[in-house]
Amino acid sequence: MTVWDRPEPPNRPVPLDRERIVAAAVALADEGGLTAVSLRKVAARLDAGPMRLYGYISTKDELFDLMVDAVYAEILPGEQPADWREALRVLAHRTRRSALRHEWLADLLGGRPALGPNGLAVSESTLAALDGLADIDTVMRAVETVSAYFTGAIRREVTDLRAERATGLSKSEWQRARGPHVTRMLATGRFPALAKAVYDGTHVDAEESFATGLEWVLDAVAARLA
Amino acid sequence: MTVWDRPEPPNRPVPLDRERIVAAAVALADEGGLTAVSLRKVAARLDAGPMRLYGYISTKDELFDLMVDAVYAEILPGEQPADWREALRVLAHRTRRSALRHEWLADLLGGRPALGPNGLAVSESTLAALDGLADIDTVMRAVETVSAYFTGAIRREVTDLRAERATGLSKSEWQRARGPHVTRMLATGRFPALAKAVYDGTHVDAEESFATGLEWVLDAVAARLA
DNA sequence: TACGGTGGAAATACAGTGTATCGACATGAG
DNA sequence: CTCATGTCGATACACTGTATTTCCACCGTA
Known part of the structure; x- marks a missing residue:
């Protein structure tokens, strides 16, 4: 050598x-x-x-x-909207979009405390947006409730996305029956309410569904802050 | 031999x-x-x-x-309460209790579609409890919103539980500052709203906090079902 | 009773994982 | 020029999920 x-x-x-x-x-x-x-x-x-x-x-x-x-x-949004409701809404949607960009985020979200600088900054700006609207405990409950909602919703959405992708089914087929196994189960007649929901439910856009649920939760929060 | x-x-x-x-x-x-x-x-x-x-x-x-x-x-509850609200409430609390009994459930919940017989049965009985209270799409949105909430809330609760356990801090200490790192960060003054929340917030029982958020979400759902 | 065939269990094998340990080597100090 | 130091990479270990191969008890047939 x-x-x-x-x-x-x-x-x-x-x-x-x-x-x-x-x-x-x-x-x-x-x-x-x-x-x-x-x-x-x-x-x-x-x-x-x-x-x-x-x-x-x-x-x-x-x-x-x-x-x-x-x-x-x-x-972390560039500049915080003044309206608390808008602030929470933007946070939820930005988190969702990030999770769609980085699907692995859905696996990690909420799985460990987010104590990094940016995580803290997000918490800070969120709490700041609600500051003074009610006593601290109510404010925290509000933030946690909304976070719990969008965390859970994002996780489910990404999970469904993956499952759909894995079957190779078209979007509408998937929506109709979630694959052959569920189709078979529904055919047994043991799950009438579920069957009705799957077959009679109209296909709703994931983003719209996310947004709607979010507004409901925001309504609930608004009622308590007032 | x-x-x-x-x-x-x-x-x-x-x-x-x-x-x-x-x-x-x-x-x-x-x-x-x-x-x-x-x-x-x-x-x-x-x-x-x-x-x-x-x-x-x-x-x-x-x-x-x-x-x-x-x-x-x-x-899966033994017998379904007639009241839709009670049905959703019971589902949420039973799920939470199961997750506290089997903490690993928090890592899995929502991570894959629950298409097994028991998972389907839970969906069925939940949907059945809301059947007829509104059009199918609204009902599904209601169930999904509530599920998203308690899924996310449970995940966060278990995560916090583990983090607390890992530090070996007492419950109140943990609640006060979530460990030395956060204490230090808060001391920098860069997170005033967060600091206020951490230091001025009264300690709330996890179950109570879960229940409160849940009631808020149920209120929101009730408003839409009516 | 002897004999293959067969089906299923187990052993082995493989490519990877996170991480501890250790040897070597380039760098800076005296 | 020598020596200490600290950092990097090679090696090692215990383990993972899973594919493949080997083996053996059983069964129907001759």
Whole structure:
């Protein structure tokens, strides 16, 4: 093995920082879902060994936390609407759009406390929008209720999206029967109310359905703030 | 190696069925969370080889689906209350209690469509409780909105529970500052509304908070059904 | 009774995972 | 020029889900 056979050693290890790591992880997750994110693959994208990452994070879950916080940066609205209702509405819709852009977010949302800088900033601006409209406890209850709603709704929407995609069924077919198994079950007659809902229900646009439910919840909140 | 050294072969492989498999998996998950559920460990509990399970399920996710459906059997109320509002309330609370009994449920809830027999039965009885109170689309929107709420709320509650447990902080300490990091962040003064909420908010019981938010959402639904 | 065939269980194998440990090496200090 | 230091990557380990192969008890037939 002469010099000529041996490649030059790499100049220096590529400089790394959390931002680059998280960006690589997010890209991986956007392409192949959360399961496509492995420390080895993230590191490989950055031309580094896997162990290198442990200087910046100490566990894979922490990487997920950073990824979520990175998305919260997208969610944080540029300037806060003055109206509390509009503020909550915008938050919900922005979160939903981010989750549709990064479907893996649905798997993580609410799964760990969001204590990163952007997560805190989102909480702060949300609470600020409601500040003074009622006692603190009512305000918190309001924010938590609305968050619970849109967290749950987003999760379900993304889940349905994936299931639909997995069957390869057309949108309307899916909506009609959610695949052959459910069709069979409904045919047994043991689920009349469900069957009625599935067959007689008109197809509603996911965004519209999300928005409608949201307005209902906002109405409820409004009633309590007044 | 004479006969005397060789142990008798086991009588016959233990008979297996999905019920026993799922029970073992649930037990494992109850003890150590979802990550403690591996096909090898489940099989070991049943004195079987890991591959044996693939006769009953074809993927680990399917095992999770079965586990969730097993819990839906707990959730399904014995007899349905006549009042639609009570029906939804009971569903929400029973789901919550099941999730507190099996915390791993919070990780799975809403993560995959619940198409198992018990899941369908829960949907059926829920829809039946609202049947005729409004047009189908409104009814579905109502159910989905309430489900989205309690799904999200349960997920957050369990997440908080775990975080609290992980820090080893006392309940009140946790409530006050959610650990040293948040305390530090709040001290920077960059999150005044959040700080106010954390420090001035009175401690509210998780169940009460869940129930209150739920009633708000039910109010909203009631307004639309009328 | 002997013999294949067959079906299902188990062993083995494989490609991957997160993470601990350790050796080597480039860099900065004396 | 030498030595300590700290960081990076290779190696290692225990484990994962799952595909493939091997094996063996059973059964119907000759």
